[in-house]
Amino acid sequence: MIKIDDSKKIERYVEKYKLNNIFSNDMGEHMMLYMFNKGDYICREEEYLDKMFFLVDGKAKVSKHLENGKSLLISFYRPFTIIGDVEFIKNNTTDCSVQAIEDTYCIGISFDIVRSELIEDCKFLIKICDYLGEKLTSSSNNSSINLLYPFENRLASYIVAFANIKDDENKKFMFKENYNEIAELLGTTYRHLNRTLNKFCQDGILEKNNKEYIIQDYDKLLYLAGDLYK
Secondary structure: OEEEOOHHHHHHHHHHOOHHHHOOOOOHHHOEEEEEOOOOEEEOOOOOOOEEEEEEEOOEEEEEEOOOOOEEEEEEEOOOEEEOHHHHHHOOOOOOEEEEOOOEEEEEEEHHHHHHHOOOOHHHHHHHHHHHHHHHHHHHHHHHHHHHOOHHHHHHHHHHHHHOOOOOOOOEEOOOOOHHHHHHHOOOOHHHHHHHHHHHHHOOOEEEEOOEEEEOOHHHHHHHHOOOOO
16 A cells, blocks of 8 residues: 555545535545555455545455355445445444455545544435445345356456456456466356356457467457446
């Protein structure tokens, strides 16, 4: 985590996402900007957060460690996302880990400030309630996906989320985790993951090039991914 001393950049994000509209009072003096490099953890499971984060740029994955020793992909976070809303309400440790999958920027406000300044701010509390409702809906949706959708759909969604395709010239990507970790996150086996990746290559969706893959048919990949893992 890197602290960015750039008030102008904070102001641009505040204006872009109308952050001041969720508070009754001006919280600008308490806002700090942080950058998480790709692979950095914004928070880890079962740790106490010392800040509430507002994800304003980048992308992160949310995963949970299970009692059987495996991890499960819960969802992806994109702007605008509040991280620490549940911990603010319950005052407990984090339930999931949130890891940046590309360089990610968050505006942070100390939890000491949040609890002293915002605990009785009705405008902020209504926003938190709205957002918790959205998270509940998203969690229910993603749980259904993990249970009911074929693995190739889940894998396609995972690739779309990680590939970060911005133009036709940038269609290469590498998996950050090893195959065993990806298989665990998506609730399958190493062999099934390999078989499905090989099938994507045979179907002309992907092409393997040493340790990276090249997306050959992005439209087909998007079709398979649908709106999974919102």
